[in-house]
Amino acid sequence: MQETKRQKQVGQLVQKELSDIFQRMGYNVTDGGIISISAVRMTPDLLEARVYLSMFQIKDPAAMLEQIKERGWEIRKDLGTRVAKQLRRIPELSFFLDDTLDYVFRMEELFKKIREDDAGKENQ
Known part of the structure; x- marks a missing residue:
């Protein structure tokens, strides 16, 4: 089911504020790595935010x-405290790993391997 306009607006608001919170808490750069909030999906009743x-x-x-x-x-x-003026109820937060970046890297490696194999076959 497609998100409504309100779900998208609240999701963007929550994503922006969570990004600021993560930066303040020091989660955005930790142990030499980077954590970013790739998406926030709201349930239709706006009571739960799925944070990727x-x-x-x-x-x-x-x-x-x-x-x-x-x-x-x-x-x-x-x-x-940040969104109390915009939302009546603060959504429950559920955190999930977004493995899209890992998937992209795996696909890039596979395409690179295919190109190398094709180049090797042409040279024979």
Whole structure:
């Protein structure tokens, strides 16, 4: 089902504020890696936000995701103080790993390998 205009607006607001919160908490650059919020999807009732995190060069993304989930109440509290004037109820936050970046890198490696194999066959 496609998101409504209001879902998209609230999702963008939550994404912007969460990005600021992550930067203030020091999550955006950690252990030599970068964490960014790639997308926020809102449920139709706007009571839950599904936050997709992209992690680049993080040694253990699953452990980092758990660390963020453990501090989820604190992140939600900060979000509440920032968007209290725009939203009646602060959405529950659910964090997920966005593996799109990993998928892109894997596809690039496969295409590179295919090109190398094709070049090797032409030289024979």
